[in-house]
Ligand SMILES: Nc1ncnc2c1ncn2[C@@H]1O[C@H](COP(=O)(O)OP(=O)(O)O)[C@@H](O)[C@H]1O
């Protein structure tokens with residue numbers, strides 16, 4: 001029972017982690033909460049759904065194309081809603097972010113209608129049983145692809161030249177530009193990667209829960225943000241850790257306390273972490289930043 | 291090589307530089323001295339594109355760079371070691387140096403220059419995997435200079451390399467500045483420490499609140515009464 005809940009929490013948490021990465025990467029570079037991130041997740045789910053149902057695209061290809069479409073939408077939102085406000089106050093950018101979020105979810109409502117769509121499962125219903133837990137094929141695929149994406153991101157950020165430039169830019173923009181780094185290009189790449197991961201999470205949750213709706217980004221968007229803050233906003237391993245911790249806490253809370261308190265657990269965890277360590281579990285404290 | 295012509299610049303509406311002009315010829319070390327707050331850092335930030343001049347123009351190798359973005363100016367061959375060094379604290383020493391070579395694609399040349407930096411600054415060689423934030427002030431200055439050299443600049447801008455360092459460390463840093471110049475890099479050196487700057491440079495400019503008030507060969511400035519009184523404490 002406990003192991004089973006742990007696995008369930010891990011699966012849910014890995015999707016939170018993917019969403020949280022988008023928030024944290026963007027915050028790390030431009031210190032903005034990209035409130036439209038939940039809508040990019042929803043957009044990814046719809047692109048995947050439409051490609052699979054209308055265009056009969058094989059699932060893997062639809063998944064990759066949804067990520068690419070998410071990246072494109074992320075870049076567009078940055079370009080139209082945030083870049084013109086780069087020199088303005090933080091509040092102006094924040095309001096613009098909320099505006100972008102409301103605009104995108106209403107646009108989706110307008111185009112797709114309010115009804116839920118069923119995501120046809122691309123996988124057979126095989127279930128694997130061990131003495132400790134049961135796991136379905138789709139669960140294995142969700143978990144494996146999330147972990148794979150997180151490993152790929154870590155290698156990219158740690159090992160590649162552009163990844164290092166992203167970290168340099170997050171630490172000191174002016175000095176990074178003195179290295180010949182094109183800051184605008186790095187910001188675009190950051191939005192592209194973060195949004196692609198969000199869209200990937202959208203597709204995975206779509207096939208996992210089999211439903212896609214225009215408002216589906218709301219709660220997971222919020223949870224992803226909470227996960228990023230729990231892990232320490234701006235910190236990439238923190239977002240992964242925060243997402244998984246949140247998923248496990250939520251599933252455990254639902255199993256051992258009450259399933260009605262599922263969402264409350266997330267926010268309770270947030271409050272506890274912020275009380276104990278305001279900079280998040282893996283976040284740097286303000287003094288260390290110098 | 292570098293010509294600053296009647297340049298004004300500032301922050302927001304506040305004018306800091308008031309139509310300053312000076313030039314740096316190829317192969318030389320030129321120093322800009324002046325007390326705290328007169329606009330030396332602002333001058334360097336304007337040259338490297340972090341600030342836009344509000345009037346006047348900046349020519350580098352006869353090309354107008356006054357409207358270019360910082361990353362474009364690096365590509366032209368200007369490398370800027372900012373005041374307070376500004377290493378990337380959470381990148382390793384090695385990664386900081388790699389960022390210095392960001393604009394380059396010649397892997398073999400980069401490796402060679404990396405070795406050159408390791409030989410020039412042996413203290414860094416033992417700390418390649420350490421994050422830069424854990425280095426001492428002197429080591430951070432060396433790292434910032436090494437990082438700037440990794441782009442193979444034609445012109446190196448140095449902003450107060452002596453700041454906050456022990457006299458012995460300063461001496462070592464300035465020996466290296468001379469050596470880098472002997473190897474063919476032109477240097478524009480900003481300093482409050484007029485003594486050591488004028489002993490290192492070929493030419494000097496003296497700055498007072500946003501204006502250049504004196505220019506001469508470094509040796510002549512060392513003998514100049516006004517300079518001796520105001521900046522050499524005599
Ligand atoms: N970021 C900034 N915003 C507003 N004013 C600034 C800023 N940086 C410097 N100044 C002002 O510009 C003037 C020149 O500063 P600076 O160029 O740093 O002088 P220096 O390097 O010669 O000590 C000072 O009066 C300083 O207060």
Ligand SMILES: [Mg+2]
Nearest residue numbers: 330331373450
């Ligand atoms: Mg200064």
